[in-house]
Every structure is written in structure tokens, then in C-alpha cells.
Amino acid sequence: MLSFAELTSPQVAALLTGPRRPVLLLPVGAIEPHGPHAPLGTDPLISVEVCERAVRRLASHPTVRALVLPPLPYGVTRYASAFPGAVHVSEETLYAIVVDVCSSLIKQGFVDIIVVNNHFEPEHVATLRRATTFLNVGYLDLVRRRNAARLTPEFQSGSCHAGQYETSLVLAARPDLVDQQQMAALPPFTVDMPAAMSAGHKDFLEMGMDKAYCGSPASATAAEGEQTYETLADMVLELIEEI
Template sequence: MTTPHPEKRHLASRTAGEVAAGAPLVLLVPVGSCEQHGPHLPLDTDTRIAVAVAERVAARRAGVVVAPAVSYGSSGEHQGFAGTLSIGTAALRTVLVELGRSAFPDPEPHAFASLVFVNGHGGNHEALGDAVDVLVGEGRPVSAWWPSIAGGDAHAGRTETSLLLALDADAVGPERPVGATEPLGALLGSLRSGGVAAVASNGVLGDATGASAEEGDALLAALIEDLAARLPGT
């Protein structure tokens, strides 16, 4: 298969005929959020990271396309901060299930060989897991991937700040805030009862001190390798 023009790696930039001609394609669907990320990172941080990983994997492998991102997620734990927009677990689950069904309608043929949800937000895990279970149970080739970074902090700390510095340094504010640095397990009770604001008034779960674009580049490369290795057919 001929490697498409870079813009054609985005599903939405193709015509229906181009999608059909390239079939069957591996479809990557980034899933993010619109939620606070401390005083220094943009609300769409999770979406940016998911899209960036998906785009770079598609750039490396023919026959892989990136769908428009699902930019709202389950972010109720951040609801006390300005700008957070959450659709909740149930609504997100429904959206993901219906997207999967639409990608693999009955009867065949399908334009897609498989679909992988590329997740950027931890709060989406329950909805993703449930949606994949439903879709796989219906016989549809759907899976989900999310970042796994050894030693990474939970939210808006050094890990995400480094990734954003690598992706778009101009989007990162000058602050390098320190938030709640206790292990996530020790914070879960308070998080469940009062959200992130109950444990970190600045919205940060971690410590952004020392974040750098160089570290972000290394983290991004590891995430790209991990997703690429997990794609169906690899």
C-alpha cells in the first residue's frame, strides 16, 4: 500500500472513496478530556497527548489512520475547577460503543480492519473498558490503549508537563507547580469524596519541577513504541 500524504493520515481529510480504496485500515481514535491541568497546562492536555501519539504511529505505518478525537471524557473529579467540561462515564461509554458499532456495521464489508481507542485521560478507563467489552462481545475488532509510564506522576506534574513541553512549549505556562505528591493510592479516599480540589488546591497531582522538553521527547518516543507494538497485525 502506498504511504499516504501526511494529511491523509487523518480519516477526516479523506473522501469516502479514498477510505474505501485504502481499506481495510487500522483506525486510531484518540480519547481525551477537557479539564483543568493546574495553572500551567491547557485544558486539552490529555487530548493533545493522545492525538500526538496516534499521529506519530500513523506516520510510521501505512494503512493506519487517525479519527477525529473524542475530546470530552469522564472528568467529574476536576469539576471544581473553571473550564472543566465532563460528560461522565455513562455518556462516554455510550459514545464509544456507538462509534465502534458505526465503524463495523452489519453487514460487511467494513472499511476498517480494527479500531484502537488511544486514551489520554485516566478517568476514562472505566468507560473504555466497558465499551471494549461490549464491542468485543458483539464480535467487533476493537481494543483500547492508554499510557503506562513507570514512575510517572498522576496529573499535571512532571510527566505531563514534559510531554507538553515537547509537543508545544508555547502552550505551557511559566509555573512549575508542586501539588499533592503522595502516592495516588493514599489519596483515593479524598479524591472520591471531594475530587482533586480536596487534595490539591492548584489541581496538580505531582510535582512539575524539573520538567523538560528533552524528558518529554523520551517519554513520547516510549509511548509511540508501545502503541505501535500493540497494534493488531504487528
């Protein structure tokens, strides 16, 4: 079983007294446009998939029992507000829900929690860093240099919203959600998003992303997505070892 929410209350109680230490993974993302080809829920979809793969790899671990919490699909997402489908919550709302959810679990004895995020709007990332630091729980922070260096060249370039990197991950997990005809017709479009944000550009249109993507979605493959999932799951397992 992968899901915390599928357990009964007595089964949850047994986790705290069993021989394997429980570790809970909280997938986080945002509902926002990902080009004309990828689903609005790309970010939480990736986070859930990473968590589930990590849990499967720990299925026979003698001392750790990992489970996936219900995902938090809403995040700080102002940059995509010009496009239909973007669902934004404030920094205060995101901070409060992460702190409240994790605090509720910590009070029950579930102290080993890791937040797994795949939405990288700066204000969203800063809020998760603040919340996880306050809670003293783990956080898979992919924009930290040491983690980004292990991911694909497109991810490292910063031009990777709904491009080859993210589209490959969706193709590996849910190819039925990718409009592959649209994907194949999209030309590469380079935007150094971190630099653009630092220069004060606060939405996709200001960055020239009139189709809500950058990078090279037409180059995406399920094979690349599978390889990236292995790396992301490795990172989660390393965080579990640290705690």
C-alpha cells in the same frame, strides 16, 4: 496523510479494497484543569500526538495503513469540577459515543480500531474498558501494571496530574501552550492519587490539590516528553501487531 477525516469518501472506500489493511486510531481524553501552567486539553492533545507519531512510523509499512480518527476530547471528569474549565460527561454518554462511533466504522468494514486514552479518572477508564471489550477493539490501557512499568517514575508513583510527566509531553508537542514562567514557580507536591481515590476522596480539593496539579511540573522537559512519546508510540504499534 495522517487523518481519516481528511480523506474523501471514495478514498475511504479504497482503503477497504487496497493492499494495506486499515487500522484506525481513536484519541480520547478530557477537558479539565491541568494546574495554572498547562492547557485544559492536555489529555486529548497527548492522545492525538501519540496517534500521529504511531501513524508516521507506519507510513511505509507494506501491509498496514494507519489513520487517526477525529479525537474525542470529552470524558468523565468529576474530580476537577471545583475549577473553571472542567467539562464533564457521564459514563453513559462516554460509553454511548465510543460504541456508536466504533460500531458505525465496524459496520463499514473497519474492524481494526484502537482507542488511545490519556485521561485516568477511574470511572473514565472503567467505561472505556467496558466499551472496548463490548466492541472487541483495541485499547491502550496505560494504567495496567505492565504498561505503567514502561513509563516514567512520576507516572508510576500516581502523583502525576499536570506534573513532570504530562507537562513534559505537552512541552514536546506544543510548548507554546505551556506557561513556562508559572511552571517553573510551582513546587513539587506529592499526592498518591490512586490511594486517595481508594480512600474515598472524590475531588482534587479533598486531595489537597488546590492548584489542580500534583507531581513536579517545574522538572518537566521536552526531552523527557520526546522519550515518553517514543514509548507510547511503541505501545500502539504493539497493539496493532496483536490485532
